[in-house]
Amino acid sequence: MNNQVVKDVSSVKDRFTLAGKQAIVTGAKGGIGKATATSFAELGANVAIVDLPAFIEESKVVAAEIANRYGVKTIAVGCDVTKEEDIKNMVKAVSDAFGTIDVVHSNAGIFVGNDHNNMPVEEFKKIIDINLTGMFMVNKECANLMIEHGHGGSIINTVSMSGTIINSTRLEKDYMVAYTASKGGAKHLTKGMAVNLIKHGIRVNSISPGYLISGAHKFMDQIEVDYWANSVPIKRFGDMDEITGIVCLLASDLGSYFVGSDILMDGGACIC
Structure with missing residues (x-):
């Protein structure tokens, strides 16, 4: 006989909480980052609102709104994820304010409209630096703090369905090169770090959203919005309510058996 024990099912409600946790987004x-930071706070976590130094005043407003709404502790920290020193300072600032870091949503990322075979090398490098190298550095610094403090944690990376398929840019005029490369890399970065960090009790997973109403659509013409909406089986864009639950699942004890997983939420776009 083996030594596996069948346990009674425990309370889903009791495990779907982040009370007492310290989180970075x-x-x-x-967009997605604000939505998940808000959801983390609703589940009881203290949250650090991290964005570019140029946006620190906007980040402070978001932090204050979340703190007032849910009664948790929040701080706003300016950080350029392409700069290792910025990341080190950000992690220290959060650790000093909260005591430690338990949950990380590594969500910073960009895409550009002129993403194609002949794009300038500088633009290609910029996308890779933010979407992939920046994610690696954020994950590394936060994971090292978790290890130093002797507790596990959860790191959730925002990838994209573009890590699974090669997206067209605008109305199939061209196909993305740098963005899909960065997101494919981010997906495998997640898996590589996951197998290395799980021995420390740190779970690393990723989410791969499809077309979401997150701000980028504001710069599209209506014909483009309609085109993308009709290109997926569900025939519409997703919204923030349809992504926050998945991120919170991975952050909470309900996600305790997810290791190196990528959760695709794309309205069926990658099926066809």
């Missing part, structure tokens, strides 16, 4: 002044 990068790219948090708006």
Whole structure:
């Protein structure tokens, strides 16, 4: 006989909490980052709103709104994720304010409209630096703090369905090169770090959203919005309510058996 024990099912409600946890969200002044930071706070976590130094005043407003709404502790920290020193200072600032870091949503990222085979090398490098190298540095510094403090944690990376497929840019005029490369790399970065860090009790996973109403759509013409909406089986964009639950699942004890997983939430776009 083996020594595996069948346990009674425990309370889902009791495990779906972040009470007492200290969380960081990068790219948090708006869009996905703001939504997940707000959701972390609703589940009881103290949250650091991390975004570019140029947006620190906007980040402070978001932090204050969340603190007032949920009664948790929040701080706003300016950080350029392409700069290692910025990241080290950010992690120290959060640790000094909260005592430690338990949950990280590494969400900062960009894409550009002129993403194609002949794009300038500087633009290609910029996307890789933010979407991939920046994610690696944030994950590394936060994981090292978790290890130093002797507790586990959860790191959730924002990838994209572009880590699974090669997206067209605008109305299939061209296909993305740098963005898809960065997101494919981020997906495998997640898996590589996951297998190395799980021995420390640190779970690393990723989410891969499809077309979401997160701010970028504001710069599209209506014909483009309609085109993208009709290109997926669900025939619409997703919204923030449809992504926050998945991130919170991975952050909480409900996600305790997710290790190196990528959760695709794309309205069926990658099926066809």
